[in-house]
Amino acid sequence: MSATVLSGRRPVGRPDAPLWSVAAVLLLAWGAVLGMVLSHEGLAEEDSPLLGWVVRHRSAGLTAVFEGISSTPVDGAAAVLAAGLVTLVALRTRSVRPLLVLGSAVAGAVLLAELVKTVVGRARPATATMLGVPESGSGFPSAHTLVFTALAGAAALVAWRATASMGMRALAVSVAAVASAAMGASRLYLGDHWFTDVLASYALAGAVLAAVAALTSPRPAGT
Numbered sequence: 592m593s594a595t596v597l598s599g600r601r602p603v604g605r606p607d608a609p610l611w612s613v614a615a616v617l618l619l620a621w622g623a624v625l626g627m628v629l630s631h632e633g634l635a636e637e638d639s640p641l642l643g644w645v646v647r648h649r650s651a652g653l654t655a656v657f658e659g660i661s662s663t664p665v666d667g668a669a670a671v672l673a674a675g676l677v678t679l680v681a682l683r684t685r686s687v688r689p690l691l692v693l694g695s696a697v698a699g700a701v702l703l704a705e706l707v708k709t710v711v712g713r714a715r716p717a718t719a720t721m722l723g724v725p726e727s728g729s730g731f732p733s734a735h736t737l738v739f740t741a742l743a744g745a746a747a748l749v750a751w752r753a754t755a756s757m758g759m760r761a762l763a764v765s766v767a768a769v770a771s772a773a774m775g776a777s778r779l780y781l782g783d784h785w786f787t788d789v790l791a792s793y794a795l796a797g798a799v800l801a802a803v804a805a806l807t808s809p810r811p812a813g814t
Contacts, residue, residue: 669739708734
């Protein structure tokens with residue numbers, strides 16, 4: 592009979608097990624989207640009609656907003672803001688864990704984006720539908736959306752762990768979710784990606800974030 596049973600203590604499960612389950616489910620969701628893209632069925636059948644609808648409803652105001660969201664200065668400012676927040680938490684807690692969360696999430700997202708793009712090699716929408724400088728290369732997934740969502744999500748994860756305030760936690764998650772949604776919408780609006788490209792990016796980013804959260808999850812004492 593084990594010492595745990597003899598002592599009357601209940602065994603402690605791994606705290607990161609649910610996170611790995613989430614990562615697995617999101618990878619399955621991504622696989623489902625990929626299957627639709629390769630077979631040109633399901634949601635992939637709505638890619639062209641949806642993009643056509645977006646193109647017909649463009650306006651000068653919306654174009655200015657979405658071009659700004661996808662611009663290099665905004666991307667850079669978001670990266671600096673996230674890095675600054677995470678660095679402050681790292682200094683306050685005297686731990687490198689927050690830096691590992693951000694660095695591994697972004698690095699993982701970049702590597703995944705390039706790997707999947709190379710393997711899948713999906714064509715982007717026609718350049719005639721694109722606004723601004725036409726994008727080239729594989730469109731599946733949207734690297735902008737994937738990396739930006741990983742960045743925002745990692746910053747939200749660090750903020751969540753740094754405070755016990757549910758209000759602050761809700762604010763961090765809400766800001767990350769809205770910012771990520773805006774980035775994905777901008778890629779579709781500008782005509783650089785299909786809807787399923789963006790959807791797949793969210794699934795991959797979520798899987799990366801869940802894996803990073805699991806790998807950097809604080810272990811309870813004695814485990």
